[in-house]
Amino acid sequence: MVLFDHPIVKMMKSRFHFFGKLPYFKNFYNEMKHNSDELYKFYYKHVQEQKAKIDFSSSADPTDFCESYLREIEKMNQQGEGHDFTEEQLIGVVSGLWMAGQETTTTTLTFAVLYMMLYPEVQKKIQEEIDRVIGSNRFITMEDKPSLHYISATCQEIQRAGSIATQNLFHRTTKDVIIKGYHLPKDTCIVPQISVVMNDEKVY
Ligand code: HEM
Structure with missing residues (x-):
């Protein structure tokens, strides 16, 4: 399938193309469309590359989400029943996880660093809690969260104040x-x- 005939790309275009006709929005629309086309090319290429590498005759455990999804499509196709697992859906889910998860996390962490620079007294208290509760011989895990009251409250405050x-x-x-x-x-x-x-x- 040619990328630009891709159903998701078509849907995106039909929803937003009228912006491209408005003088004020034209440049913004063109930039968005360009970026969106590039992203979908990227996802599509990676899904196809991964698909080509999978040995569908083997029952080996999938190594990531994409492989798992592609194996599910294959399994459902073999069973011959109607299903909603399609490559279009996979690209939609992957792009959702990528876009929703990546920029949000990096921007929040950037705010965290900024706030630590602006409020060194908070940074000091965080360090004190780490030294007291965790020590320096191991990494922090999620199991430590209930004992790290000050750090948990700081993370929540970073998210509130950053409000990204x-x-x-x-x-x-x-x-x-x-x-x-x-x-x-x-x-x-x-x-x-x-x-x-x-x-x-x-x-x-
Ligand atoms: C600090 C990091 C993050 C922030 C601030 C954030 C923020 C948000 C917000 C505000 C929404 C919209 C909620 C709504 O209107 O219902 C949302 C939805 C979503 N986020 Fe995040 N997010 C973060 C990290 C992530 C990560 C790491 C992932 C996945 C890897 C992710 C996946 C999603 C998805 C899939 C949705 C849509 C959920 C739905 O369809 O209802 N987010 N996020």
Whole structure:
């Protein structure tokens, strides 16, 4: 399949192409489209490369998510029953994990470093807790989290203050609701803004 005929790419194009016709948005749209095409080329290439390497006749354990998914497609195809495991879905899931997981994590960590530089007294307390609870002979694991109160609170505060995802994903109301006098009927598309709560001085 030629990449530009890819159903996901087609869906993206049909949804956003009207922006490309508006004078103000044209450059922004073209840049976004270019980046999105490049990303999908990247995912598509990697999925195809991995697929070519897999020995589907062997029952070896998959070494990662992509292989596992491709094996599942093969298994379902062999069983001959209808299913929703497709390469298009795989590319969608991989791109979701990549985009949702990568930039968010690196930006949050960048904020963590910045805040540690701005608040050396906090950094000192963190070090003190590590020295006291963990020591210097082993790595920290998730099992230590309940004992690391100050560090856990600092991580939460970094996420609140960094507030890197200013706008959330699209959601749908599952029933009629009234928010501050505005009536939102069932099935209204809404985009919550968690950053508004995170910066509300009445709450924090
Ligand atoms: C500090 C790091 C992260 C932050 C700040 C963050 C933030 C968010 C936010 C605000 C949403 C939208 C929630 C909503 O509106 O319902 C979201 C959704 C999502 N995130 Fe993250 N995220 C982070 C890390 C990750 C990682 C590491 C992954 C996966 C590897 C990931 C995967 C996802 C996915 C798949 C969704 C969509 C969930 C859905 O469909 O309901 N995120 N994230």
